[in-house]
Amino acid sequence: MSRLRAIYSRLPIPLQNAACSLAGWHTVRQRFGETFRGQLAAYEERNRWSHNRIVGFRNARLKDFVRHCADTVPYYRALFPEYGIDPGSIREIEDLKQLPVLTKEEIRRQPHAFYSDDPGGELLMNRDTGGTTGNPLRFGAPPGTISEQWAVWWRYWRWHGIQADTWCGYFVGLDVVPRRQKRAPFWRTNLPRRQIMFSAYHMNDRSLPEYIKELRRRRPPWLHGYPSVLALVANHLLAVGDDIGYMPRWISTGAENLLPTQRDIIERAFGVTPIQHYGLAEGVANISQCEHSRLHVDEDFAAVEIADADDDGHGHLVGSNLSNPAFCLLRYDTQDIVSGLTEESCPCGHPGRLVSAIDGRREDYVILPDGTKLGRLAHVFVGLDFLREAQIVQNKPGRIIVRIVPRGAFGRRETESVEAALRRRVGEEMGIDVTVCDALERSSSGKLRFVVSGLRSGELQPIPRQGIHIDLDQKEQK
Ligand SMILES: [Zn+2]
Structure with missing residues (x-):
C-alpha cells in the first residue's frame, strides 16, 4: 500500500487524476453493485413504514443476531452462560440490558473472540476506525456489510434529493495531493464517483483562494466533508469577505460531529444549512437528519440505546451491530454522547426514534x-x-x-x-x-x-456573530 502511495505521489497530476478515477471505478464496481442496489431498494421501501412496524423489523433482526452471536462467536458463547442469560429471552432493546456494555478496550484485549465461526463464507475486508481517543481498532467485514452501510447513507442523501450522479466537492481527509506540493491544484477528480476531492492537508491563507477559484469554476451542487474542513473554507470566505459565486444545493457533513459554531459559519459563508448524519465504521448505530432537520435513528440498521443518561438526557450512545455477521458487537460503547431521545413522530413521515443532538468527536486544529x-x-x-x-x-x-x-x-x-x-x-x-x-x-x-x-x-471557536441569531434547538422544536 505504501509503495503504491509512493508511486502515486511521483506521478504527474493528470495521471494522478486518472489513478483517482480508476480507484473510483473499482469502488463503484465493488461497493455499489447489485447487492448494494437491492439493499438500497429495501431500505427505501421502509421509508414509509410505521414506527411499530420498523421496531418489529429491528427486533426480529436483533433476535436473529443475538442467536448468531451466542452460537458462533466465542466471546458471546462464553458470556451468555457466565451471566446466566438465555439468548432466546432477548427480543427487544430493553432485554439487551442484561448484557454488560462492551468497551473498545475489551475488544482490543481479545479481538479474535469477536469473530464468528460462521461469517457467511464471504471474503473479509479490513475496516479501520480512528475513534475519538485515537486508539484504533481494525476488524473484518464481508462486502455485503460494507455495502449495507452505504445503502443506509445513500437513503439519507436521497431523502434530500442527492443522486449518485450528483457532482460533489468532497472535503474529507483523503490524502490525494502529495504533501510536498506547494502550488494548486490542491484537488483531484474521481470521475466515476463524480467527486472533486479537495485536499484537507494544504489549506492555509495562501492556498484557500485557489480552492475558492476551483469551486467557482466547477460549481458542484453538493459539498460534502468533515465539518472541521468545510468550516476552514467557510472561515476563510468570511474573513476575506468573499463567496464562491453560487449557492450549492446541498452541504452535508459526516465523520465528525457538526458543532453549532461550524454550522453557523458554514451557513453564513455558503448560504446553505448543512445536513448531517452520524455513523461509524463499527456499524453499531446510524442517525440521519431528515428533510425536517430532525435526527432519526436508523432503526432498521442497528439496535441503538442511550446508556447512563444524566438528568438533562445526555447519555452514551451504545449500539448493537445487526449487519456484520463476521465481527459481532453487542452493546458497544461508541464513546459518543447523544441527548433527547424520543419516540415522538416526525412530520417527514420516516419512522425511527429521534434524538435532539449528537455531541461527540470534538477536535481542535x-x-x-x-x-x-x-x-x-x-x-x-x-x-x-x-x-x-x-x-x-x-x-x-x-x-x-x-x-x-x-x-x-x-x-x-x-x-x-x-x-x-x-x-x-x-x-x-x-x-x-x-x-x-x-x-x-x-x-x-x-x-x-x-x-x-x-x-x-x-481553537474551535465561534466567529463573532453578525445580525440576528436564531437558536437552532428552538427552531427545530417548532
Ligand atoms: Zn423527520
Whole structure:
C-alpha cells in the first residue's frame, strides 16, 4: 500500500487524476453493485413504514443476531452462560440490558473472540476506525456489510434529493495531493464517483483562494466533508469577505460531529444549512437528519440505546451491530454522547426514534509552521497497536506535544513510529515532542479531546456573530 502511495505521489497530476478515477471505478464496481442496489431498494421501501412496524423489523433482526452471536462467536458463547442469560429471552432493546456494555478496550484485549465461526463464507475486508481517543481498532467485514452501510447513507442523501450522479466537492481527509506540493491544484477528480476531492492537508491563507477559484469554476451542487474542513473554507470566505459565486444545493457533513459554531459559519459563508448524519465504521448505530432537520435513528440498521443518561438526557450512545455477521458487537460503547431521545413522530413521515443532538468527536486544529490548520488527525495512529491512548497538545506555533498512554513497553522504536505516523500528516518542519503519561486528562463530560490547542487560532471557536441569531434547538422544536 505504501509503495503504491509512493508511486502515486511521483506521478504527474493528470495521471494522478486518472489513478483517482480508476480507484473510483473499482469502488463503484465493488461497493455499489447489485447487492448494494437491492439493499438500497429495501431500505427505501421502509421509508414509509410505521414506527411499530420498523421496531418489529429491528427486533426480529436483533433476535436473529443475538442467536448468531451466542452460537458462533466465542466471546458471546462464553458470556451468555457466565451471566446466566438465555439468548432466546432477548427480543427487544430493553432485554439487551442484561448484557454488560462492551468497551473498545475489551475488544482490543481479545479481538479474535469477536469473530464468528460462521461469517457467511464471504471474503473479509479490513475496516479501520480512528475513534475519538485515537486508539484504533481494525476488524473484518464481508462486502455485503460494507455495502449495507452505504445503502443506509445513500437513503439519507436521497431523502434530500442527492443522486449518485450528483457532482460533489468532497472535503474529507483523503490524502490525494502529495504533501510536498506547494502550488494548486490542491484537488483531484474521481470521475466515476463524480467527486472533486479537495485536499484537507494544504489549506492555509495562501492556498484557500485557489480552492475558492476551483469551486467557482466547477460549481458542484453538493459539498460534502468533515465539518472541521468545510468550516476552514467557510472561515476563510468570511474573513476575506468573499463567496464562491453560487449557492450549492446541498452541504452535508459526516465523520465528525457538526458543532453549532461550524454550522453557523458554514451557513453564513455558503448560504446553505448543512445536513448531517452520524455513523461509524463499527456499524453499531446510524442517525440521519431528515428533510425536517430532525435526527432519526436508523432503526432498521442497528439496535441503538442511550446508556447512563444524566438528568438533562445526555447519555452514551451504545449500539448493537445487526449487519456484520463476521465481527459481532453487542452493546458497544461508541464513546459518543447523544441527548433527547424520543419516540415522538416526525412530520417527514420516516419512522425511527429521534434524538435532539449528537455531541461527540470534538477536535481542535493543529497549526503547522506555515499557518495551515489541520483537523481530523485521529486517524494518524491507526495500526499503532502499542498505543492505549494518545492526545496531541499544541501550545506553541510550529511545535506539538504528543501525550501517549502506552499499552506496554514504550521505547525508542515506538517513539519513532509515533513520530513517523505524524510526520506523514504534519510534514517535516513541525517540532514533535513525545511524552509518556499514565492517563490523559478528560473533559467534565468524560470525553477525551484528541487535539487540545492552547493557540487561539487552533481553537474551535465561534466567529463573532453578525445580525440576528436564531437558536437552532428552538427552531427545530417548532
Ligand atoms: Zn423527520
